[in-house]
Amino acid sequence: MTGEPAGERGVLVVGLGLIGASLLAALREGGYRGRLLGCDQDSASVATALDMQLIDAGSTEPQGLLPEASLIVLAVPVMVLPELVARLAPAIAADQVVTDVGSTKAALCEAVTRRLGRMPAWLVPGHPIAGSERSGVTAANAGLYRRHRVILTPVAQTATDAVRRIEQLWRACGAEVECLTVERHDAVLARTSHLPHLLAFSLVDGLARRDERLDIFRYAAGGFRDFTRIAGSDPVMWRDIYLANREAVLAALDEFETGVARLRRAVESGDGDTMLAVLSRASHARHYFDTLLNQKSYQAMEQRNIRYQAVHGGSIQGRIRVPGDKSMSHRAIMLGALAEGVTEVEGFLEGEDSLATLQAFREMGVAIEGPHQGRVIIHGVGLHGLQQPAGALYLGNSGTAMRLFTGLLAGQSFTTTLTGDASLTRRPMDRVAQPLRLMGARVDTAEGGRPPLTIQGGQALQGIDYDMPMASAQVKSCLLLAGMYAEGSTRVREPATTRDHTERMLTGFGYPVRREGNQAIIEGGGRLTAGPIDVPADISSAAFFLVAAAITPGADLVLEHVGINPTRIGVINILQQMGAELELLDQREVGGEPVADIRVRYSSLKGIDIPVDQVPLAIDELPVLFIAAANAEGVTRLREAAELRVKESDRLQAMADGLAVLGVDCTLYEDGIDITGGAYGGGWVDSLGDHRIAMAFTVAALRAGEDILIEDCANVATSFPDFLPLVNRIGMTVTEQTGDA
Numbered sequence: 001m002t003g004e005p006a007g008e009r010g011v012l013v014v015g016l017g018l019i020g021a022s023l024l025a026a027l028r029e030g031g032y033r034g035r036l037l038g039c040d041q042d043s044a045s046v047a048t049a050l051d052m053q054l055i056d057a058g059s060t061e062p063q064g065l066l067p068e069a070s071l072i073v074l075a076v077p078v079m080v081l082p083e084l085v086a087r088l089a090p091a092i093a094a095d096q097v098v099t100d101v102g103s104t105k106a107a108l109c110e111a112v113t114r115r116l117g118r119m120p121a122w123l124v125p126g127h128p129i130a131g132s133e134r135s136g137v138t139a140a141n142a143g144l145y146r147r148h149r150v151i152l153t154p155v156a157q158t159a160t161d162a163v164r165r166i167e168q169l170w171r172a173c174g175a176e177v178e179c180l181t182v183e184r185h186d187a188v189l190a191r192t193s194h195l196p197h198l199l200a201f202s203l204v205d206g207l208a209r210r211d212e213r214l215d216i217f218r219y220a221a222g223g224f225r226d227f228t229r230i231a232g233s234d235p236v237m238w239r240d241i242y243l244a245n246r247e248a249v250l251a252a253l254d255e256f257e258t259g260v261a262r263l264r265r266a267v268e269s270g271d272g273d274t275m276l277a278v279l280s281r282a283s284h285a286r287h288y289f290d291t292l293l294n295q296k297s298y299q300a301m302e303q304r305n306i307r308y309q310a311v312h313g314g315s316i317q318g319r320i321r322v323p324g325d326k327s328m329s330h331r332a333i334m335l336g337a338l339a340e341g342v343t344e345v346e347g348f349l350e351g352e353d354s355l356a357t358l359q360a361f362r363e364m365g366v367a368i369e370g371p372h373q374g375r376v377i378i379h380g381v382g383l384h385g386l387q388q389p390a391g392a393l394y395l396g397n398s399g400t401a402m403r404l405f406t407g408l409l410a411g412q413s414f415t416t417t418l419t420g421d422a423s424l425t426r427r428p429m430d431r432v433a434q435p436l437r438l439m440g441a442r443v444d445t446a447e448g449g450r451p452p453l454t455i456q457g458g459q460a461l462q463g464i465d466y467d468m469p470m471a472s473a474q475v476k477s478c479l480l481l482a483g484m485y486a487e488g489s490t491r492v493r494e495p496a497t498t499r500d501h502t503e504r505m506l507t508g509f510g511y512p513v514r515r516e517g518n519q520a521i522i523e524g525g526g527r528l529t530a531g532p533i534d535v536p537a538d539i540s541s542a543a544f545f546l547v548a549a550a551i552t553p554g555a556d557l558v559l560e561h562v563g564i565n566p567t568r569i570g571v572i573n574i575l576q577q578m579g580a581e582l583e584l585l586d587q588r589e590v591g592g593e594p595v596a597d598i599r600v601r602y603s604s605l606k607g608i609d610i611p612v613d614q615v616p617l618a619i620d621e622l623p624v625l626f627i628a629a630a631n632a633e634g635v636t637r638l639r640e641a642a643e644l645r646v647k648e649s650d651r652l653q654a655m656a657d658g659l660a661v662l663g664v665d666c667t668l669y670e671d672g673i674d675i676t677g678g679a680y681g682g683g684w685v686d687s688l689g690d691h692r693i694a695m696a697f698t699v700a701a702l703r704a705g706e707d708i709l710i711e712d713c714a715n716v717a718t719s720f721p722d723f724l725p726l727v728n729r730i731g732m733t734v735t736e737q738t739g740d741a
């Protein structure tokens, strides 16, 4: 609850059904200090509202109560609304504002205009998107509007201050308020509410008539119950909605019938491919809807606290395959979507970062089947086939997605906005915005070069010759992707070698990228041709297990099918230099990328000065390498790693703070750290919502003197969804506790 509607002397609700009574209940519970008044034709409802102490005074007629209120809410059926507005109009005083709660808006505005000659400035058409199949005053629920949307549809004549006051009323009930045009509201609601209700009514009616003894209901499973719950809603109200929103509902029904007819043909002709394409698109859209709108995943993640309890000690034994490479999974979706033809991906990482990329392309009109057990089929639309998404693209926690998208969207004809979670919103985007502007792109950032980003479409891009100020594969990839849309050649020079998956995958898709010394060069105007992609296991995820085995006496572990691209193997080189026993078995090449099974056994480690050229090659693995350092004899020194400060968290600071809690001796520098190995204890560590910090401290527990509690671990799902089951399988004991942050 965000406080009461300040300065309002009273609220009169006309119509004491579920919606009106719940509004009163919410105001009462929120501590609203003005008068609460209720009116209903049914005197019993008024009496009940008084009994329930929802209202201070009530009546079957609004006129007498009107002077006591400054806000009037008309919570009556849509068919009687215009008549009620017309009846009240002469009595509305200058300081009074009126709103309604009807599910259709055009019909109301037309009818009111017909009766009064124009829309009055004091009338703010509104619609709370909340409800229940229950009805009546006794169904009043003070929490009904909490975290639900209320849509207001002010028209040209509506007073701005009136809108503000109604917004304040709904916010006081915990609702989120948005404004839409009348037409957009009716079209959206026809599809998202009126159509599904009509289908539920129709299905239940059809079945009930067919089965007189209603046996069908006795055997109905959960799916039937879920689909038809809304068929228990108020028939009169829904009849009125269909009468009022006729045109938009008919348009929605036509679209629906086209879709059903397509599925019918597929069922009739046994066309399993079409069925799978439609069903998987729908299934994923539904899950995404859950994650975004029901605040179950990405958004909830920022509020939900998952705490790991890593029991100290344990052994490490076994043979495992960690999930697919995150960098390659992002790129496989991007290039597959922009290619001509169908791209089949195996080994795709079903983590939240790469799923956000996948969903973003669905929103730009690309048909993508899966993922199902790492398999994704992308129906490419070609370099110029993307469509403008309906809203901003939400990229969750993923810096890679945001920076690479910025490059490829700079070349589109339409404008797009990119957003992300709290961590992503803090990350620097000028590093891509500035060079893209040199190419002729228009990229708007929020203050300090942070997200959200708006990338203006329809700009002609020119190739550039660019010296990257930092060793970043994301910046390089962003510019190479933009380079496909630019005139002439785009050259990117890197100060140190960074991962080259973009170059390799572009080449694999038939789009050549030249390499001259430390430069990657691409010519604009080419095309991508679809082909199969096998994504190996992610060496960045494998790193947690490489270190786990390297520090645990008696450990013997094999990690299968790990990508060992030379631009990613810093972790292997550094561990070997520290004295770890690593063997690369069965080295082979899969789809242009080298892979191997890696066997790692315990051996005693020694501290080293980490070679600076290995830093970009181990950039994401450094946090867990700090745990190796804490278990090594002597000091491990890291420098020239300031990039760690602009990842999902300030990883230098986060690791130094956590190591200090465990009692590990370390000194932090602006661009690095010194860590002295030795025995350490346990304690409470904050991962700051950064997946790699959370997983690094989990591994630390293997040699800790006591258990380690790690706070804020939900984001492990961004890169490593099955981390906990896997660590528990190979000999650790780690449990998770969920609570509110």
Ligand SMILES: O=C(O)C1=C[C@@H](OP(=O)(O)O)[C@@H](O)[C@H](O)C1
Binding pocket: 326, 327, 328, 400, 471, 472, 473, 474, 475, 477, 499, 619, 620, 643
């Ligand atoms: O290109 C990529 O896929 C990535 C590049 C690196 O970031 P920078 O380019 O910022 O170094 C890395 O940290 C990130 O996890 C993935």
Ligand SMILES: C=C(OP(=O)(O)O)C(=O)O
Binding pocket: 326, 397, 398, 399, 400, 401, 620, 647, 648, 692, 719
């Ligand atoms: C830095 C990382 O990812 P991103 O930059 O894509 O958020 C990471 O996975 O460690």
